[in-house]
Amino acid sequence: xxxxxxxxxxxxxxxxxxxxxxxxxxxxxxxxxxxxxxxxxxxxxxxxxxxxxxxxxxxxxxxxxxxxxxxxxxxxxxxxxxxxxxxxxxxxxxxxxxxxxxxxxxxxxxxxxxxxxxxxxxxxxxxxxxxxxxxxxxxxxxxxxxxxxxxxxxxxxxxxxxxxxxxxxxxxxxxxxxxxxxxxxxxxxxxxxxxxxxxx
Numbered sequence: 001x002x003x004x005x006x007x008x009x010x011x012x013x014x015x016x017x018x019x020x021x022x023x024x025x026x027x028x029x030x031x032x033x034x035x036x037x038x039x040x041x042x043x044x045x046x047x048x049x050x051x052x053x054x055x056x057x058x059x060x061x062x063x064x065x066x067x068x069x070x071x072x073x074x075x076x077x078x079x080x081x082x083x084x085x086x087x088x089x090x091x092x093x094x095x096x097x098x099x100x101x102x103x104x105x106x107x108x109x110x111x112x113x114x115x116x117x118x119x120x121x122x123x124x125x126x127x128x129x130x131x132x133x134x135x136x137x138x139x140x141x142x143x144x145x146x147x148x149x150x151x152x153x154x155x156x157x158x159x160x161x162x163x164x165x166x167x168x169x170x171x172x173x174x175x176x177x178x179x180x181x182x183x184x185x186x187x188x189x190x191x192x193x194x195x196x197x198x199x200x
Contacts, residue, residue: 003107003108003109004107004108004109005090005105005106005107005108006105006106006108007103007104007105007106008045008046008047008062008087008103008104008106009035009038009039009044009046009047009096009099009101009102009103010046010047010048010049010060010092010101010102010103010104011025011032011035011046011047011048011101012048012049012050012051012056012102013025013048013049013050013051014050014051014052014157015048015050015157016048016050016060016061016157016160016161016164017048017061017063017081017082017083017160018061018083018086018147018150018151018160018163018164019061019083019084019085019086019113019145019147020082020083020145020147020148020151021082021083021147021151022066022080022081022082022083023080023081024069024078024079024080024081025078025079025080025081026076026077026078027076027077027078027079028076030100031099031100031101032101033075033076033077034099034100034101035099035100035101036065036077036079038099039065040065040068045062045063045064045065045084046062046063047060047061047062047063047087047104047106048060048061048063048081049089049092049104050157050160050161052157052158056089056092057089057161058088058089059086059087059088059089059161059164059165060086060087060089060106060164061083061084061085061086061087061164062083062084062085062086062087062106062108063081063082063083063084064081064082064084065079065080065081066079066080066081066082067079067080083147085108085109086108086109086164087106087107087108088106088107088108089104089105089106090104090105090106090107091104091105092104109167113145113146113147113169113172114144114145119173119177120144120146120149120173120176120177121144123176123177123180123181124144124149124152124180126180126184127180127183127184127187130184130187146163146169146172146173146176149176149180150163150176153176153179153180153183155179159179162175163175163176
C-alpha cells in the first residue's frame, strides 16, 4: 500500500506505544496543554516521536486520546492515549506558530500487520506455554497482529522503535520470532536454576 503523507501536532517523549497499546500521560507544560485542548476540540490525533538523549527519532506513533483521567486546578491533565499507526518523520517543526507546540510532516503506512506465518504462531504458542505453564488453543491466535505479539512481550522503547522501523511484515515477524526464542531460552534457564535451588 502507498504511504500516506500528513501533518500531525507533535508531543516528543522518551516513551513509545504500539498500535493498540495504551499509556497514561501527565500534561503539565503550557504548549502540550494547548496541544491536548486543540486535539480534543477538533477530535484530532497527535504524534509521539521517540526521544533519547535529547535526540528526536525519525520514527514515532500516532496516538488517539481515549479519555481525560483527571483535570487539576492548575490546568494540568492526566490523559489516556492509545497507539494508532506508526510513522516516519519527513520534516519536523519545533514550534508551529502561532501555536506553542510543534508539528511534523509524516509518512504513515496502513499495511495489514496481521501475521499469517505459521512460524510466528508456533513460536508464540511455545512461549505462552513456557511462561504460563499451560497449553493454548490454536484458535486463540486467529488474526493476531505483530503488534499484539510485541505488546505481550513488553518490549523496551528501543526495541519498539526498532520494530516500527522495519518496513515489511516479514522483517517484523523475524524480529519478534528471535525475541520469542530468546525469552523462551531465558525462561528455561530460570526454571532450571530454580529446580537446582530447591534440590539443594
